[in-house]
Amino acid sequence: MVIFVSLMIWLWKSTPVVSQPTVKIQIEPPLEQVIPDATLVKFQLQALDASGGIYNDALIGVHISAPRKTPWFTSDFPIVEGTELLALEAYAPKGKLEFEQVLPIRGNYELAVTVTPEVTGSYAPFEQSLKINVPENPVKYRNFAVLAVILLTIGAFSGWILGGDQTIAATEIAPQPVRMLLSGVTLLAIAALLLVNFSAEMAEATSHSHPETGEVISSSPRIEKNETMQLEILGDTKAVVGKLATQTVKITNPSTGEPITDVQINLQSVANESNGLMFAYQAMPDLNGQFTWKEQFFDGAPHIITANVMQLQVSHEIEVEGIAPPLSVRLISLLYFTLIFVVGLSAGFWGKRNTQPIL
Amino acid sequence: MVNASNIWQRSQGWVLSLPFQVFLLISLCMLILWTLYFSTYPPVHDTLHETRHHTLTVACH
Numbered sequence: 001m002v003i004f005v006s007l008m009i010w011l012w013k014s015t016p017v018v019s020q021p022t023v024k025i026q027i028e029p030p031l032e033q034v035i036p037d038a039t040l041v042k043f044q045l046q047a048l049d050a051s052g053g054i055y056n057d058a059l060i061g062v063h064i065s066a067p068r069k070t071p072w073f074t075s076d077f078p079i080v081e082g083t084e085l086l087a088l089e090a091y092a093p094k095g096k097l098e099f100e101q102v103l104p105i106r107g108n109y110e111l112a113v114t115v116t117p118e119v120t121g122s123y124a125p126f127e128q129s130l131k132i133n134v135p136e137n138p139v140k141y142r143n144f145a146v147l148a149v150i151l152l153t154i155g156a157f158s159g160w161i162l163g164g165d166q167t168i169a170a171t172e173i174a175p176q177p178v179r180m181l182l183s184g185v186t187l188l189a190i191a192a193l194l195l196v197n198f199s200a201e202m203a204e205a206t207s208h209s210h211p212e213t214g215e216v217i218s219s220s221p222r223i224e225k226n227e228t229m230q231l232e233i234l235g236d237t238k239a240v241v242g243k244l245a246t247q248t249v250k251i252t253n254p255s256t257g258e259p260i261t262d263v264q265i266n267l268q269s270v271a272n273e274s275n276g277l278m279f280a281y282q283a284m285p286d287l288n289g290q291f292t293w294k295e296q297f298f299d300g301a302p303h304i305i306t307a308n309v310m311q312l313q314v315s316h317e318i319e320v321e322g323i324a325p326p327l328s329v330r331l332i333s334l335l336y337f338t339l340i341f342v343v344g345l346s347a348g349f350w351g352k353r354n355t356q357p358i359l
Numbered sequence: 360m361v362n363a364s365n366i367w368q369r370s371q372g373w374v375l376s377l378p379f380q381v382f383l384l385i386s387l388c389m390l391i392l393w394t395l396y397f398s399t400y401p402p403v404h405d406t407l408h409e410t411r412h413h414t415l416t417v418a419c420h
Contacts, residue, residue, distance in 0.1 A: 073416060200399045
């Protein structure tokens with residue numbers, strides 16, 4: 001028996017395994033600790049050859065796609081669902097790419113990674129698709145549970161009253177005309193709320209409003225220079241949620257205009273509304289002294305892009321247009337909430353009816 | 360011939376009927392929920408922005 005098991009292990013170990021170049025991904029903090037729209041996630045991508053060795057002088061490209069659309073169980077950013085969040089290609093001297101990005105929603109993100117040699121032909125380029133699963137923010141479950149309990153309680157209380165004896169006693173303090181008046185007022189309230197919400201939907205089609213709390217205005221210039229280098233930030237200053245916006249930084253010698261390629265540029269994207277860091281990367285400029293990346297500003301509020309090299313700092317503000325969630329998605333969620341209320345209402349109604357003495 | 364008091368009595372019977380009162384209650388509840396969680400009306404949206412983002416199945420922007 002021992003000989004048989006040993007033989008099987010030997011056979012299993014000696015089976016030739018066809019190795020392929022791969023991209024190893026490391027995420028900090030661990031995925032189970034990531035809170036959507038809050039945690040700045042550090043991605044480390046390491047390209048490894050077939051024998052597990054590192055690639056020197058690689059160009060690593062990464063495209064992050066947000067989880068697919070889930071209209072029946074929407075996230076808080078439905079417009080972002082199924083869209084591209086980030087696209088960048090960077091020089092990776094040791095086959096390693098590191099960047100930080102906030103992930104907006106729960107679900108399965110797809111990272112399409114391409115690895116190409118900086119010197120064409122030194123090895124075969126390859127691509128790999130990686131998937132990561134981000135859990136939902138636990139606060140959302142708690143708040144939903146609180147709301148469900150409130151709706152069930154109010155529903156059950158209302159049902160209990162409606163299920164009671166509706167005959168009017170001789171000493172009734174609210175005569176029928178008063179109850180008619182109250183019903184009329186309820187109708188008026190419904191009409192007023194309908195009007196407010198309907199006009200808001202109409203206004204949303206033409207303009208957009210978003211809270212501007214904690215607004216920070218970009219204080220750095222778009223171009224700054226000293227004796228040895230000139231740093232410039234270029235690219236889109238207007239963006240729309242759901243679409244990528246292109247950003248470029250350029251570094252040159254101010255006297256000769258020659259590109260500078262041997263410095264590291266610290267890039268940051270900060271959301272004004274929360275003053276939170278959304279994206280961070282230490283970029284190496286290409287042969288033209290430039291680095292370009294595409295980023296989605298998923299929170300429909302202004303952002304500031306900052307680039308700095310040593311004492312030089314440039315920035316520009318991105319005006320972001322938010323898009324209201326589709327009406328259908330909101331109506332589906334309203335239906336869920338209403339159903340919870342109706343369940344409470346029915347329970348209260350039949351509970352009262354079943355406890356009433358049969359006359 | 361239908362006189363005014365007859366119309367009043369009929370509408371009273373209809374408005375104060377249980378199905379209509381249930382309809383009123385559910386409609387009002389739906390509209391309050393819509394206004395709080397789903398409306399794009401700026402003052403409400405801006406005030407409850409955080410709550411909306413922190414409640415399951417509520418979409419915001």
